Amino acid sequence: MNSPFFSIVIPTYNNKKLLEKAIKSVFSQTYKNFEIIIIDNYSKDETENWVNSLKDIRIKFKKNHNHGLIGRSRNLGIKLSSAKWIAFLDADDIWYENRLESIYNIIIKNNNFDVICNDEIFVKNEVKKLWKAGPYKKKFYKNLIKFGNCISTSATIINKDFLEKNNTYFSDNIKFSPYEDFEFWMRIAKLEARFKFTGYAHGEHLFHSSSYSAQDKLACKNSLISIFKHHVFTLQSFTEKKEELWRHVESRMAIDEIVELFILKKYIKSIKLIFCVSLKYPVKSIINIFYKLTS
8 A cells, every 4th residue: 555645633522423433534535545534532432343344454553542632632633643734523524525535636736734624514403604714824833823823724734844843743731732633733843834825625624513622611721821821921932011912812712702602692791891801901992893894
């Protein structure tokens, strides 16, 4: 068997039905030179039996206790990979059939990129909405801190040589969970990785009730706060006043929370939060709130 061009890393836990759809979407790819690395967090359903029943030599199946840190499973998948290009796919997401072929063509035409990310269709309560990745801007690392994440893990492929050269992998800091993937992209950007955003939707990202982000909003918020504080204060990467940068981050997170409350039709809570923001942050923040609500 020739060396695969892509290694597809799929972490999973008690997610057999959705995993079946994810694997099916990989097998349906028009580009076939890949391997699949499934890292199972000792699922208690029939995941292992189902994977073994496929009897496909392109599949590597490994059990690993990640203790709630999905980044550990992804790191193991990277270490077990045989290809130069690592593709990540969460077990509850799917790809469209031309996804790998599209990325392959980009790499063949221009091999100067370290990270390639496509758009996705976000699916929540059977409602589909286009999510645009990127765009890439100068001082991309600082932009991720100031404006938040614009990269989806299941939509991203990364050069393994870049990871090994910089000895960079997903963090196992529990404070960064469940957004350790965002923290990973931030460190990649800090290392000045060359990003390519394709501008095409090549898959679907599913939001469902059993996902961690849907179950524990407070943990998600605390995760982002820990990540941003780490990059603003601990890493000491910026020459300007860190307190000013942190103030910008805080106000943007508050704006995002207000917008989410409006979407959920929790109008009283959102109005109270707008009032608090108006007292603490500049008028510009209030303008940003109304811009986001009306866009």
